[in-house]
Structure formats: C-alpha cells, structure tokens
Amino acid sequence: MDWKVLLEQAPSGGMTYLGWLWSGLFWTLAVSVCAWVIAFTVGSVVGVLRTAPLRIPRALATAYVELFRNIPLLVQMFLWYFVMPEVVPREWGDWLKQDMPNLLVLPFAAQFSLWEFTAAVLCLGLYTASRVAEQVRSGIQSLPRGQTGAGLAMGFTLPQVYRHVTLPMAYRIIIPPMTSEFLTIFKNSSTALTIGVLELTAQSRQISEYTFKTFEAFTAATLIYIAITMTVILLMRSLEKRVAVPGYIAQGSGH
Amino acid sequence: MTEFDWGVIWKYREALWDGMLTSLKLFAIALTGGIFFGTLLAMARLSHWKAVSAPAAGFVNLIRAIPFIMAIFWFYFLTPMIVSKFTGQQGEAVGPFTSAVVAFIMVESAYYSEIVRAGIQSIPRGQPSAAYALGMNYWQSMGHVVLPQAFRNMLPVMLTQAVILFQDTSLVYVVALKDFLGAASKAGQLTGRIVELYLFVAVVFLVICLAASWGVKRLQASLAVTR
Numbered sequence: 001m002d003w004k005v006l007l008e009q010a011p012s013g014g015m016t017y018l019g020w021l022w023s024g025l026f027w028t029l030a031v032s033v034c035a036w037v038i039a040f041t042v043g044s045v046v047g048v049l050r051t052a053p054l055r056i057p058r059a060l061a062t063a064y065v066e067l068f069r070n071i072p073l074l075v076q077m078f079l080w081y082f083v084m085p086e087v088v089p090r091e092w093g094d095w096l097k098q099d100m101p102n103l104l105v106l107p108f109a110a111q112f113s114l115w116e117f118t119a120a121v122l123c124l125g126l127y128t129a130s131r132v133a134e135q136v137r138s139g140i141q142s143l144p145r146g147q148t149g150a151g152l153a154m155g156f157t158l159p160q161v162y163r164h165v166t167l168p169m170a171y172r173i174i175i176p177p178m179t180s181e182f183l184t185i186f187k188n189s190s191t192a193l194t195i196g197v198l199e200l201t202a203q204s205r206q207i208s209e210y211t212f213k214t215f216e217a218f219t220a221a222t223l224i225y226i227a228i229t230m231t232v233i234l235l236m237r238s239l240e241k242r243v244a245v246p247g248y249i250a251q252g253s254g255h
Numbered sequence: 256m257t258e259f260d261w262g263v264i265w266k267y268r269e270a271l272w273d274g275m276l277t278s279l280k281l282f283a284i285a286l287t288g289g290i291f292f293g294t295l296l297a298m299a300r301l302s303h304w305k306a307v308s309a310p311a312a313g314f315v316n317l318i319r320a321i322p323f324i325m326a327i328f329w330f331y332f333l334t335p336m337i338v339s340k341f342t343g344q345q346g347e348a349v350g351p352f353t354s355a356v357v358a359f360i361m362v363e364s365a366y367y368s369e370i371v372r373a374g375i376q377s378i379p380r381g382q383p384s385a386a387y388a389l390g391m392n393y394w395q396s397m398g399h400v401v402l403p404q405a406f407r408n409m410l411p412v413m414l415t416q417a418v419i420l421f422q423d424t425s426l427v428y429v430v431a432l433k434d435f436l437g438a439a440s441k442a443g444q445l446t447g448r449i450v451e452l453y454l455f456v457a458v459v460f461l462v463i464c465l466a467a468s469w470g471v472k473r474l475q476a477s478l479a480v481t482r
Binding site for chain 1: 317320321322323324325328329332418422423425426428429436440449450453454456457460461464465468
C-alpha cells in the first residue's frame, strides 16, 4: 500500500492526484444533480399523466416509460452523444460537436466540452425520469380512491386535486424509493465516462493508469462513493421524518 | 442530415451475431451464478451467527453502494491478481471474459441476495419451525420447505431483475470486451456508420426487453390467479 501517491503532483490540471479525485467527485455530483432536476420534473409529469383520466396523454406517458426503460443506459448514452448530432440539421450537429465551449473556466478544470456534459445530463435525466414516473404513479395509486373523490366533491378541479391533495401525499409516501432513485442516478453517472466526462470513476481509473497504484486509486473512489451514499440516506431519513403526516405513514418505512 | 445506409448492418451481421452470443453467454452465466450465490448470501445474511451475517451484509451493501462500472473495474483488476497468486501463474492467468464473468456474478449475487432475502422473509415463521419439528435439519428445511415457496413468490421480481441484467451486460463495453454493443461500436468505427449501428442496437434491445417484460407481466397475472 502506498497511499502517499495520492498527494503527488498529477501530470495535468496543476493539482495532485487527490485533486483529480475531488474534480471527479465535483463532476459526478454536477451530472447527478442536474440530471435529477430533469428526472424529477419530467418523471412527475409523466407519472401524473399515467394516472390521469385522459386516454391519449396516458398512452403517450406509458410509451415514454416503456421506451426509456427497455433500452440499456449505455446505448442511450451513445444515442445522445454520437447519434443525435448526426440526425439533426448539419449546422446544429457541427455546433454541438465543435463549438460547445470546453469546461476550462470552472474551478474544477475539465478536459471535456459542454456537449459531453449536456449529453450525459440529458441521457441520465430522461432515462431516470421513466423510473421516477413509475414511483410517482405507484405513490398516487397507493392513496385511497376516496381522496380524489373528496377533493372533486369539494369543488376542486382535477389539476387542483393533484396539486393540493394527491401529490403532497404521494410525494411523502415515495420518499424512500425516490432516495434509491437518486442514488441510482448518482451511481449511473459513471456511465458518462464512456463519452469522455471525467467523473469520479474515470478519474480513479486515470490515476491507476498513470501511477499503477490501482488498489489505492479504486479504494479512494469507492470510499468517496460510500460516504456520499450514506450522507444522502441520512439526509433523506431526516427529511422523511420532518414531512411525515402524523398517524398516516407507518414509521420506519425505510429501505 | 446524412443519408442512411442500413446495408452496413447486413454486411457486419456475423460480427454483430458473435457479439450478441457473447452478451447472451455473459447474461446466462451471470444470471445462474448471481441467483446461486445470491441465495447463499441471503441465507448467510439471515443467519443467527454474527460472524456469518455481518460479512455477507457488508459485501452486499458495499457492492450496492458503488457504480456497476466501478465494480467491473474492481473485479477486472482483482480477479487475475488473485488467480495468479493461487496458481503461481504470471501474466495471462485469466482472460478478460473470465474477469468480466466474475465481476458480473459478484455484482448480480449482491442484487439477487436482496430479492431472495425478501422472498425468504415472506414465508411465515411457522413453516421452518414445522420443518424442524418434523426432524429436518437447516439445509433440508431450506431446500424442501422455505426456498421452493420463496422462489415462487419472488419469480416475477427475479425475472424483472433478469431483464435489467440483460441490459447491464452492455456495460462490459468499458473493459473493451466485444459484446453486442462492442461489436456494433467496432463496426461503426470501421465504416463511419455509427448512427445506423447504434440505432439498430437500441431497437434490438428494445424489442427483446419489451417482449420479456410483457412475458413477465403475463406470468405475474397468472400467478396472481392461482394463489
């Protein structure tokens, strides 16, 4: 074991190998959080539409879920990154591939362009949206039918029922599975390394290639992944407690 | 917008087929190994002995906390090292396919152990107690009473996980193994026709996985009736 290797000067970026790992962590989190915003928004809309009494939107929402769930994430990553610029008008494709700025201005200097980052975020976000949609749908469907009926009887319109009755309950119920979904996005962000995003896994492999200290490099990255996973789980547990509806959701309905 | 040339798929049909066979082989081995070791891990986790349950829990939680790709890198690195340490062989002790297989079995056994554990816990406590009362030992009660019922309960979840596993086989791309995606990628580099090839890969996966999920749904419905 030679842990001191992580404190040596790395050949690029003007930082140590440990700095490479932090930079990788920064990009892992940046991709995950941006993708999560898309996944949560799109997933909520699709999930609501899957429960709505509207035939065509419901069919479209189902098609969305089936399409994104049944193609491997890695293949989707290649579709966004390699195929998309080729099937849009040529000028757009060239702009995506060549004119997107390099991400050199940011504090964690990266040797990849904004297009790689954007493709990874879009891919992960829209893929995870199909999973989030299923969670939102099952959360809504787990509520007693009477809640919607009561809302309508009170004179709410259907959108108002969703906004003020169904969704506030459903979101509380699905906090544990949604935590898993966020952790899935966080772990899945490592597939972005295949299109050149230097996130945490990519950096640890790069360190192992430069220094031949594979064990140390992988262990460091693994520990960082575990630390983030545990932090997220703890944060979400306290959130779950804080927003719990008294007497409604069983306690300790954790993972 | 470039012109499409779908002929490239026919031209590379043999390479693509070989890639698909590699994917299917990896899938079959990972599935069998994953369920087998996953069951053992689940039994270990439910053991009364801390010395047995704690390491099993640690392994499962560790694997589930890191990305699949990170786990592939780990076992890709560790497997040849450990094998050569035991056999004393240097260099090419195990090939890349074997390392990938070990990685997939390890990761899948962690995932499957969670499914099997839930399955075992879904069996009422009276069942193993009754088996013990009849004079069976631990392995007999597990093998003849608990596991057969548990497997029937968890069959739909296990099959759903199998569909996910089939999709995940594409991740061996990261260690440059020529699976279906890898073969398409290679053909794409040779011909510059990545658009057609990647779209073809996506459609093939979509058709297979849609058909499989539909089958699982039908099975689930028929199980729900018989129970």
